[in-house]
Amino acid sequence: xxxxxxxxxxxxxxxxxxxxxxxxxxxxxxxxxxxxxxxxxxxxxxxxxxxxxxxxxxxxxxxxxxxxxxxxxxxxxxxxxxxxxxxxxxxxxxxxxxxxxxxxxxxxxxxxxxxxxxxxxxxxxxxxxxxxxxxxxxxxxxxxxxxxxxxxxxxxxxxxxxxxxxxxxxxxxxxxxxxxxxxxxxxxxxxxxxxxxxxxxxxxxxxxxxxxxxxxxxxxxxxxxxxxxxxxxxxxxxxxxxxxxxxxxxxxxxxxxxxxxxxxxxxxxxxxxxxxxxxxxxxxxxxxxxxxxxxxxxxxxxxxxxxxxxxxxxxxxxxxxxxxxxxxxxxxxxxxxxxxxxxxxxxx
Numbered sequence: 001x002x003x004x005x006x007x008x009x010x011x012x013x014x015x016x017x018x019x020x021x022x023x024x025x026x027x028x029x030x031x032x033x034x035x036x037x038x039x040x041x042x043x044x045x046x047x048x049x050x051x052x053x054x055x056x057x058x059x060x061x062x063x064x065x066x067x068x069x070x071x072x073x074x075x076x077x078x079x080x081x082x083x084x085x086x087x088x089x090x091x092x093x094x095x096x097x098x099x100x101x102x103x104x105x106x107x108x109x110x111x112x113x114x115x116x117x118x119x120x121x122x123x124x125x126x127x128x129x130x131x132x133x134x135x136x137x138x139x140x141x142x143x144x145x146x147x148x149x150x151x152x153x154x155x156x157x158x159x160x161x162x163x164x165x166x167x168x169x170x171x172x173x174x175x176x177x178x179x180x181x182x183x184x185x186x187x188x189x190x191x192x193x194x195x196x197x198x199x200x201x202x203x204x205x206x207x208x209x210x211x212x213x214x215x216x217x218x219x220x221x222x223x224x225x226x227x228x229x230x231x232x233x234x235x236x237x238x239x240x241x242x243x244x245x246x247x248x249x250x251x252x253x254x255x256x257x258x259x260x261x262x263x264x265x266x267x268x269x270x271x272x273x274x275x276x277x278x279x280x281x282x283x284x285x286x287x288x289x290x291x292x293x294x295x296x297x298x299x300x301x302x303x304x305x306x307x308x309x310x311x312x313x314x315x316x317x318x319x320x321x322x323x324x325x326x327x328x329x330x331x332x333x334x335x336x337x338x339x340x341x342x343x344x345x346x347x348x
Contacts, residue, residue, distance in 0.1 A: 001223070001224045001288060001289060001312075002222065002223060002224075003219050003221065003222055003223065003224060003227075003307055004222075004307070005320065006306065006307050006308070006311050006312055006315060006320070007306045007307050008306050008324060008327055008328070009306075009331075010306060010327075010331060010337060011331065014331065014334065014335070014336060014337050014341075015155050015156075015336075015337050015338050015341070016156075016336035016337060016338060016339070016340035016341035016342075017156055017157055017340065018164075018168065018340055019168050019187060019340045020336075022190055022192075023041070023187060023188050023189065023190050024040070024041045024042045024188055024189065024190045024192070024193040025040055025041070025042065026040065026041045026188050026336075026341075026342045026343060027039070027040055027041075027335055027336070027342040027343075028040055028041050028043060028044070028047075028188075028300075028342065028343050028344065028345055029326060029329065029330055029335060029342070029343075029344040029345070030047060030344070030345045030347075031318055031322065031323075031326045031344050031345065031346050031347065032347040033318075033319075033322065033347070033348070036325070036326060036329050038333065041188040041189075041193065041343065042193060042196075044193065044196075044197060044202075044300075044345075045193075045196045045197050045199070045200035045202065046200070047345060048197070048200065048202050048253075048255065048298075049201075049202075049252070049253065050200060050201025050202065051201060051203075051247070051250055051251065051252035051253075052201075052202045052203070052247070052252050052253045052254075052255055052298075053202070053203045053204070053205060053243055053244065053247040053252055053253070053254050053255065054197070054202060054203070054204050054205070054255045054257050054300075055204075055205050055206070055207060055240065055244070055254060055255065055256050055257060055261045055265065056171070056173045056183075056186055056189075056204065056205070056206050056207075056257045056258075056261065057171075057173070057183035057186060057206070057207060057208065057209050057211075057257070057258055057260045057261045057264075058173045058174060058175050058176055058206040058207070058208055059174065059176055059177075059178055059179040059183060059208050059209060059210050059211060059260075060170065060174035060175055060176055060177045060178065060179065061150065061151070061169055061170055061174065061179045061180070061181065061182050061211075062085070062141065062144055062148070062177050062178065062179065062180065063144055063145060063147075063148030063149055063150055063151070063166075064084060064085040064086075064144070064148060064151040064180040065082070065083075065084050065085075065148060065149040065150070065151045065159075065161070066082070066083045066084075066085070066112050066113075066116075066144075066147060066148050066149075067080070067081070067082050067083075067112070067113070067149075068080075068081050068083070068110045068111050068112035068113070068116075068118075069081065069110065069111050070103075070104065070108050070109065070110045070111075071109065071111065079100065079103050079104075081098060081099070081100075081104070081110050082098065082099050083096045083097070083098045083110075083118075083129075083131060084096055084097045084098070084151055084180065084213065085151075085180060086128070086180055086212055086213035086230070087212060087213070087230075087231075088178065088210075088233075089130065090136075091136055092132060092133040092134070092135060092136035092140060093121060093130055093131070093132050093133070094130070094131050094133065095128055095129070095130055096128060096129055096130070096131050097127065097128055097129075097213060098128075098129050098131075101123060101127055101129060104120050104123065104129065105120065105123075106120055106121070106122070106123065107119060107120060108120040110131070112147050113146065113147035114143050114146040114147040115143070116133065116134070116135070116143045116144075116147050117133070117134040118131040118132060118133045118134065119131070119132045120132075141177055149161050150165040150166055150169050151180045151181065152165060152169065152339075153181065153338070153339055155305075155338055155339075156338070156339060156340060168187075168340070169182050169187075169339070170182065171183060171186030171187055171189070172186065172189045172190065172191070172194070173186055173189070173206060174186075176208050176210075178208075178210035178233070179210045179211040179212075180210075180211060180212060180213060181211040181212075181339075182211070182339060183209070183211060183257075183258045183260045183261070184258065184302045184338075184339045184340075185257045185258030185259070185300050185301050185302055185343060186257055186258060187339075187340070188300075188343055189257075203243065203247065203252075205239070205240040205243040205244065206237070206240060207234065207235065207236050207237070207240055207261055207264050207265065208234055208235045208264075209232055209233070209234035209260040209261065209263065209264045209283075210232055210233050210234070211232065211260055212230045212231070212232040213230055217230070218305075218307070218308070219307055219308065219309060224286075224288045224312065227286065227309070228284075229284040229285070229286045229309065230284065231282040231283065231284040232260075232263075232282065232283060232284070233280075233281070233282050234264040234267070234279075234280065234281070234282070234283055235279065235280040236264065236265070236268055236276065236277070236278055236279045236280070237278060238278040241268075241276045241277050241278045241279070244265070244276040244295070245275070245276055253297035253298055254295060254296055254297050254298075255296075255297065255298040255299070255300060256295075256296045256298070256299050256300070257300050258299075258300065258301055258302075259299070259301050259310050259313050259314070262287075262295075262296050262299055262313070262317075263283060263285050263287065263313070264283060265295040265296060266285060266287065266291075266293060266294065266295050266296065267283040267285045268295070269294040269295040270285070270294065274294040274295075276295055286309065287309075287312065287313040287316050287317075288312045288313075288315075288316050289312070289315055289316045289319075289320055290316065291316045293316075293317060293348070296317075297348070298345060298346060298347055298348075299314070299317055299318075299345075299346040300343055300344070300345050300346075301314060301343060301344060301346065302337075302338060302339065302341055302342070302343050302344075303327065303330055303335060303336075303337040303338065303341055303342065303343070303344065304337075304338070305338065311323070314346060317346055317348065318346045318347070318348060326344060330342075330344070
């Protein structure tokens, strides 16, 4: 499909720069084939049904933005380097977006805060590079906590995070380190809301998808067939797979809390003839209109960027014209957009 079909106008002032407090006071637009309904997230217990199952992404955002110095020497000047970690390659090696890439060479040594060091191991044609750090595992994550910054997307305060974002840009469910962007639909939940949902008979399950740099990348091609998704690592535990299947057998609905959980579950369903099984691995699934959904019945998600892969996904789920009407309503009613903004509940 033509990428320009997924364009829409959005005033800059509707891009949320901070989350609301409490988190479950964010607005919620209920989107169905028959109409639109204005609510707040705290209304979820009455918008869902007893026997439904919510599936959350329990990934934890790491402080993946690093600033360091490449020392000069032999006629070269010191260079300030910014690196955004995008994928763990193992053994202390990370694929990164860096700048200025053109001033870096293989074997250059970069010094970051808290004594963290890295060597440029590879520079790829897509502008990414591989950094080999001087530590790995728990030692690396500890150094990252001390020297890294929250990798806010550029539309939030120019990507410049402060100490408050360390809590704001993390969901209630975060427990497994690995994401460079938050699964933002999960940002709306509070302990009080979870109690109310449990009392309403709504179940929960968790999966892990480490959100990668594809979240930040614009679609630069004219046709969706030409776009290449970055692979992301995910896991569906046995208990969660069983929870999904038992919910289906009992006539309940599976509600994905965010597009990341949806992409993971639909990847598994695609590869197992519609069945959800315990699974781990990488997925680069790209969902556009015409995709056959086999795992998810409802989707709770934030409002997404024009021409983005995520707006394409929600258009595939609820219909392009339906989503354009929903977004036009959201703009008219002054809903807050993107990571720290409001959300919508999509029904098919």
